Amino acid sequence: VAIWHSCMVTAIINPLIVAFSASLLDQGEGDTGPFNTQTTLIFKHVVTNIGNAYNKHTGIFTAPVRGAYHFDCHILGHGNIVAGAFLLRNEEQIYVVYENPTSGTVSASNGASLLLEVGDQVFVRILAGPRIFDSQNHHNTFSGHLIFTM
Numbered sequence: 001v002a003i004w005h006s007c008m009v010t011a012i013i014n015p016l017i018v019a020f021s022a023s024l025l026d027q028g029e030g031d032t033g034p035f036n037t038q039t040t041l042i043f044k045h046v047v048t049n050i051g052n053a054y055n056k057h058t059g060i061f062t063a064p065v066r067g068a069y070h071f072d073c074h075i076l077g078h079g080n081i082v083a084g085a086f087l088l089r090n091e092e093q094i095y096v097v098y099e100n101p102t103s104g105t106v107s108a109s110n111g112a113s114l115l116l117e118v119g120d121q122v123f124v125r126i127l128a129g130p131r132i133f134d135s136q137n138h139h140n141t142f143s144g145h146l147i148f149t150m
Contacts, residue, residue: 016065019145020054022046029135034081038125041085043142054144060123061142063116067149072111073097073124075132076139078104084127089114097124107139113147 022043024032032041042059054061063069075097077083084098087110099108114122124142126132134140 016051016067016146016149018051018053018064018069019048019143020046020050020061021048021141021143022054022056023138023142024132024134024140025136025138027136029133031131031133032140033126033131034129035126037128038086039128041124041126041140041142043124043140045138051146058123059142060121061144063118063120063122065146065149066117067115068113068147069116069122069144070111070113070147071122071144072109072141073143074107074109074139074141075099076105076107076134077130078106078133082127082130083108083132084130085132086125086127087112087122088125089116089122090120098127105133115150 023045026044040059046056053064075083082100087094094112095110097108097110099106
């Protein structure tokens with residue numbers, strides 16, 4: 001209890017604590033995609049959103065302060081359909097998260113540490129054509145946190 005209380009007091013005193021973690025589906029299971037164009041994924045099941053910088057309605061993280069941030073993205077594919085997505089800063093592609101299964105279930109992950117300015121946006125877009133699968137096990141996740149301000 002003392003540790004939790006200490007963390008809560010720190011978060012209230014220091015508004016520069018930023019961290020979020022969300023998974024794709026809030027409930028149920030099913031495929032997302034395929035889409036004809038790249039589409040921003042909206043990770044609806046928010047587990048943590050300290051600082052409220054992640055918007056669960058748009059799927060977009062907006063940097064509240066200038067600093068170094070770290071982001072991770074994990075996706076799950078199944079069958080013989082490609083599973084792929086991009087991690088983007090504003091409209092700049094940073095990394096791809098991609099897997100080409102021949103059968104069964106596969107997952108792919110990637111992460112990046114980025115220098116962000118106030119208002120910069122980070123989000124995940126599924127590629128045109130691929131699909132990903134999610135369930136109550138929350139296989140597809142998008143997370144990030146502020147490492148330090150600059």
